[in-house]
Amino acid sequence: MLDINLIREHVDAVKEGVAKKGVDSKIVDKLLRRDEVWREKAKALDDLKAEQNEVTKEIAKKHTKGALSRARLLKQQITKLSDEETHLKQQRDVLLEKLPNIPFDDVPVGKNDKDNVELRQVGKQPEFDFKPKDYLTVAEQLGIIDVKRAAVVAGSRFGYLLGGAARLEFALIQFAIETITAEGFIPVVPPVMIRPEIMRRMGKGTFIDDHDAFRIDEDDLYLVGSSEHTIGPLHIDETLREKDLPRRYVGFSTCFRREAGSYGRDTRGILRVHQFDKVEMFSFVHPEKSEEEHQFLLAIQECLMQKLELPYRVVEVCTGDMTWSDARQYDIETWLPSEKQYRETHSCSNTTDFQARGIRARFIQEGMNKPQYMHTLNATGFAIGRTIVAIIENYQTKQGTVRVPPVLQSWTGSKEIDVI
RNA sequence: GGUGGGGUGGCUGAGUCCGGUCGAAGGCGCCGCACUCGAAAUGCGGUAUGCCCGAAAGGGUAUCGUGGGUUCGAAUCCCACCCCCACCGCCA
Numbered sequence: 456m457l458d459i460n461l462i463r464e465h466v467d468a469v470k471e472g473v474a475k476k477g478v479d480s481k482i483v484d485k486l487l488r489r490d491e492v493w494r495e496k497a498k499a500l501d502d503l504k505a506e507q508n509e510v511t512k513e514i515a516k517k518h519t520k521g522a523l524s525r526a527r528l529l530k531q532q533i534t535k536l537s538d539e540e541t542h543l544k545q546q547r548d549v550l551l552e553k554l555p556n557i558p559f560d561d562v563p564v565g566k567n568d569k570d571n572v573e574l575r576q577v578g579k580q581p582e583f584d585f586k587p588k589d590y591l592t593v594a595e596q597l598g599i600i601d602v603k604r605a606a607v608v609a610g611s612r613f614g615y616l617l618g619g620a621a622r623l624e625f626a627l628i629q630f631a632i633e634t635i636t637a638e639g640f641i642p643v644v645p646p647v648m649i650r651p652e653i654m655r656r657m658g659k660g661t662f663i664d665d666h667d668a669f670r671i672d673e674d675d676l677y678l679v680g681s682s683e684h685t686i687g688p689l690h691i692d693e694t695l696r697e698k699d700l701p702r703r704y705v706g707f708s709t710c711f712r713r714e715a716g717s718y719g720r721d722t723r724g725i726l727r728v729h730q731f732d733k734v735e736m737f738s739f740v741h742p743e744k745s746e747e748e749h750q751f752l753l754a755i756q757e758c759l760m761q762k763l764e765l766p767y768r769v770v771e772v773c774t775g776d777m778t779w780s781d782a783r784q785y786d787i788e789t790w791l792p793s794e795k796q797y798r799e800t801h802s803c804s805n806t807t808d809f810q811a812r813g814i815r816a817r818f819i820q821e822g823m824n825k826p827q828y829m830h831t832l833n834a835t836g837f838a839i840g841r842t843i844v845a846i847i848e849n850y851q852t853k854q855g856t857v858r859v860p861p862v863l864q865s866w867t868g869s870k871e872i873d874v875i
Numbered sequence: 876g877g878u879g880g881g882g883u884g885g886c887u888g889a890g891u892c893c894g895g896u897c898g899a900a901g902g903c904g905c906c907g908c909a910c911u912c913g914a915a916a917u918g919c920g921g922u923a924u925g926c927c928c929g930a931a932a933g934g935g936u937a938u939c940g941u942g943g944g945u946u947c948g949a950a951u952c953c954c955a956c957c958c959c960c961a962c963c964g965c966c967a
Binding site: 494497498500501502504505507508510511512513514515516522523524525526527529530693694696819826 | 885895896905924926927928934935936937946947948
């Protein structure tokens with residue numbers, strides 16, 4: 456959620472910001488008009504209540520002469536005004552929820568992923584003395600990914616990871632958790648179901664509204680699309696002390712996404728599925744440290760990729776392609792030889808105080824008594840499925856086998872992926 | 876699913892039977908001051924948040940799980956819901 460005071464005081468900047476994100480800036484004008492009307496009404500209501508409190512005190516002191524009839528009248532007026540005030544506030548807040556976080560000034564302006572800016576390419580793209588196959592062809596030959604049987608059991612966009620692919624998953628998890636916890640992150644296995652109210656407070660209302668989240672109807676719960684959704688609210692309504700910051704978590708969870716609106720895209724294989732596992736970093740930091748933390752998270756992501764020896768590139772995501780709650784976002788895209796292009800495997804987001812305001816995650820600065828909002832950031836450790844895809848493609852051999860990246864070999868216990 | 880107990884400020888915990896002087900005792904923690912070479916201990920003082928008005932000082936208002944009701948007035952009474960804890964049952 457955006458700060459209403461920021462909107463009031465910096466109308467033009469906010470309008471410009473939301474427009475860059477592809478949101479109609481007229482909403483801001485509409486919001487401010489509602490806000491104005493609401494404030495007048497709220498003031499009138501407060502004044503009436505103040506009068507009521509006075510009258511009430513008189514009655515308590517037995518000065519009931521005329522007071523009781525005045526009190527009855529006040530009560531009526533207050534009831535009426537109060538309904539109006541509630542209604543106006545609601546209208547304002549609905550509009551407030553329709554505004555995304557404002558991108559930083561220096562974020563590249565653009566419409567979609569084509570306008571993202573490549574920052575660097577890292578790692579050598581593998582050269583093959585044969586025509587590299589796509590991961591699914593290789594994996595199906597080895598019997599380690601099975602989407603056909605998964606379709607029978609659960610429908611499209613699911614997959615079985617078998618044998619070596621499953622081992623690869625566990626190896627990646629252990630490798631990531633070990634590396635990231637060494638940096639002081641607290642490992643966490645969070646709930647994968649979440650209440651809608653919490654999801655909205657995390658600034659992820661669109662995940663529900665766009666029908667991208669799976670709903671457990673009977674219990675009014677949603678399946679998370681990322682452990683970010685339930686790690687963030689770990690400190691909901693809490694006020695930490697400055698010395699507790701930064702607070703860093705590395706979570707592991709399954710993620711569920713309906714992938715609504717992506718019909719026909721990546722329908723083959725496990726690149727875009729309803730269910731995948733992910734290691735995720737999440738930081739709560741001092742507001743002045745969030746840009747620094749953002750770089751730190753990105754550095755960890757790159758370190759993991761370099762140790763895996765996968766070629767990747769880092770892009771800064773443009774305003775139009777950014778996530779709703781982000782002020783700045785980087786993506787890491789990994790090279791897929793069969794497609795001869797980089798495909799998104801990681802994202803790294805600074806949500807500034809946008810999520811923190813929603814979940815009221817605050818801290819008290821040393822020597823002050825007024826709490827302020829922290830900044831929160833989240834970054835992919837590994838999206839396991841997509842990383843497995845990248846490994847299969849980049850580490851395939853002429854014989855149709857797949858080598859295990861050296862750094863993972865101690866976890867898989869073999870240099871080649873086990874076949875079924 | 877069953878039975879019982881409970882949700883009060885940063886934490887703990889009184890108040891709820893018998894509605895008004897209760898934004899709410901006490902304790903802990905935290906901040907300041909005093910004492911001290913310094914620290915501990917001790918003493919004194921301070922210490923919730925949101926919203927609105929105000930340049931500020933300050934003022935108003937709301938908040939005792941949530942929503943509704945009764946009332947001139949609700950932490951306190953009534954109704955519904957949510958959540959937590961303990962034990963039992965079931966279960967990976």
